[in-house]
Amino acid sequence: MHPLMLNFILFFMICFVTAEEPYKVPPALIEVLDPKGLRVSIPDHEGITLFAFHGNVNEDFEMGREAGQMAQDVLRKKNGRWTYINRDIRLKNGDILYYWLYVIKDGLGYERLFQSYTVGSDTIVFKVDTNIPPDTPTPPGTPAPPDTPTPPEAPKPIDPPVKACEKSETIMNGKNQCRGSLIFHSQFTQSISKDWSHIVQIGGDYEDEFVVFDSNLTNSFIKSNCLVIKPTLLDDEHGKDFSLSGPLDLSSRCTSSTPCFMKRTVGKNILPPVVSGRLSTQNSFSFLYGVVEVKAKLPHGDWVVPEIWLLSKSLHFNKDKSAKIIIASSIGNDQLTFNSKEIGNKRLFCGLEVGSLKNYFEENKNSGYWSDQFHIFKMVWSPDQFIFYVDNKEIKRWNSRTDPPFISDSPDKNAPFNHEHFIMIGLHVGGLEDFPDGITNNGAAKPWRNDQTDRKLNFYRDTVNWHRTWNEETKLQIEYIKVWAI
Template sequence: MKWSMKKTILPILTFVIAIVSGQYEVPDATVEVYSPRGLKVSIPDEEGVKLFAFHGKINEEMNGREGGTFSRDILKPKDGKWTFYDPTAKLNIGDKLYYWTYVDFFDGERKLGYPKDDQFHEVKEFQVKPGECKQSQTTQNGKSDKICSGKLIFEEHFKTFNPALWSPEVKFADAPDYEFVIYGNYSETMKFTNDKLGIKPTLAEDVYGRDIVFSSLDLGASCTDKSSPCYRKAQGQFIVPPVISSQINTKDKFSFKYGKIEVRAKLPKGNWIYPEIFLNPATEEYGADYLSGQIRVAFATGNMPTKLQGGVIFSENEKGRSYGIKTKKNHKRTVHNYGVTWTPDKITFTLDNEAYGEVIPPNDGFAGITGILPNKYKEIWEEGSKIAPFDQEMYFTIGVGVGGHNFPDSDNTKPWKNSNATQARDFYQNLTTWYETWTPQSTLEVDHIKVWAL
């Protein structure tokens, strides 16, 4: 039943009493808009809630607590929610819903009314109605099984290590980034605490003993990298990597093509440290070492924590590493939701649900861009779709790297040059400078990872 303007006067007085004397706070509403018609607005049920009211308008701000175009009292919850639903409501992408909500709440002694004013929702996408299934463009684990649009196809909350989803890398870092790291399943570098994954690099000598960098190390049968030697010996200008860290991935366990990704995480701080929150190609259809592409969900060097980057890598050369990278300045090193929407037409990067960059292929595809990869590989990309090489399934890699080629030689503060064979030794000799910047804040913390089908 709609409320007239006159009928809102008495409830407003009740609201004032509730605001002054009550402790209940009306929760934020969940707004769902369906195509071609349908609007649902809901709040979770909890003990004490006796009534939920919704009042709203489309593309017109509310005049105080007026009844609005939509105006209804919900007298009982259903399926754990208090829900307003209008199956005839017609909203389009870009429309703005202005609304206020109201709750009658009984605290055990008395029932008071609580409003939540001046709420707003912009329609950016449509949801699939319960019971309906719109065929998604997303694929999963190489199968052509039907996936419904909007379906949550991957969810990880890191309560503990899940070997059904993840595998730890045990290897010496090598091409294409040549980071100065030994990756392993070390308790010193990887922990699961408070429902979070934490990865923090440290010195190799903490595990393998003093002067390990000038000795030798065999990773043995546990080594996971079959393309590179699992044995290193210090000799001449070469040393054993001076840092240990951890890296896990979903290779051969979960991969997908196209979707909406959310990673809730806090990025690490400390000189020459960087987070590895990547999507890597499951089959390397177009070649190895970035020729099949890499999607970086969130990247920020520990030296510059206020500069967030997300984007795609095409090749090892400078343009291939920089062309598809988007930057968000004034990034605060706190917990954020880092997002990627990966479609056949473009890849969009978000911070806390706000877009800060898009990577869009030209009409002739990425293969038509001069300088991002050697000419001999262009024909391979041209065999794929316009967004090739990002038209193949990819898997998650989560870890922390240190040094190497993710820092260009144009950075004059580096104690090494990527072009020098002595780069790891030069980095290690500067240990007293960079290691003092490594603190508990040098930990990558990941709360959760979620993927929805397009």
């Protein structure tokens, strides 16, 4: 054989043997449990730190990456496998399980999309003793799960292998990210993670001036695997008529550029009568472009407003060019109307704000309220557009190439939404921005006017009326927040 040909063959063999093929999420082992339940698992590989299962029964995924009826992250392996278990679902012959898988391995995200499994007469059903605790080892004699068939070996590539990380347009904390990777995931199972910092301030601007934001455990806490943000009365914490007298000093933990100390009140200048919680990732996480998904239950009660926002990190303190992205909001009043239009808890809105300019998109309910149950709110943010969803249904989109820009003199049509944003979650009560003069609440006029200097005092005087609408549902509950690179 010619020496040049021999050298070529040796070079090719060395490249082929040493090239590392990118990880591929293996096929899932699907097990139907008896009398009810479902178990989905994949084998462990070195470097895996997370396995996520997303599934629907008899309903295919429209876009491929929706959360689905079942959505769960698994953070640890057991017996050499990463396993999702649902002990409540009951499957029958003919049911089709549509699902997709997500794995983080060596810090990179990998997907297996558009999968399906049909329950049939040949399905292997595993008997489950409901009296045995979930983590008890399988007793002897129980059939072992069948081995996942080894897929046929793929043809050996001649071209160099595709790199595992494809850089996306997403930037996190100043660095480009891998396309499709999960760059932020906050679950509230045990405690509020270090990703979040409490906002502490006395009132704010016209949007939240009726509220004291503090880090009290009565206003933000973990319960039933959710972050709960709940408003309370300042008088309940400090004593009767404290809002009318004071003083209030939060200086030791203040996070505001404005003073967190208010001396004894004089005349109409009273303290904000409500205490609530507000948290942000401003000190730990910010990003430009991505997919945000939030599973949350919105609050119910007069004058309460949930906050699930993205705020511009670099322009946050420039009021005229401050960029806010509202992922989901719904005012808590039962029947709130403005110009004969319902703007209360039957109306969900999301959208974009730049200073005083607002571009809101809405989804209205014919029956019930948006606070009745948990919903999945999603937003896709790219250089060209925003797309807003609720429960996998598209609400609206804004396109920077075709829709009017927010800043007309900027060379970038998507400005100021071309800067990194951080996440803010909270709940405020009353204020001016959300409640224009002329609205009616169950037929009655709003108890304050926005042009009054004593608007806080008038709101406080009406406490007996609005506070009686508050109950156990007057709280924002968040199960998780995820952000992916586009």
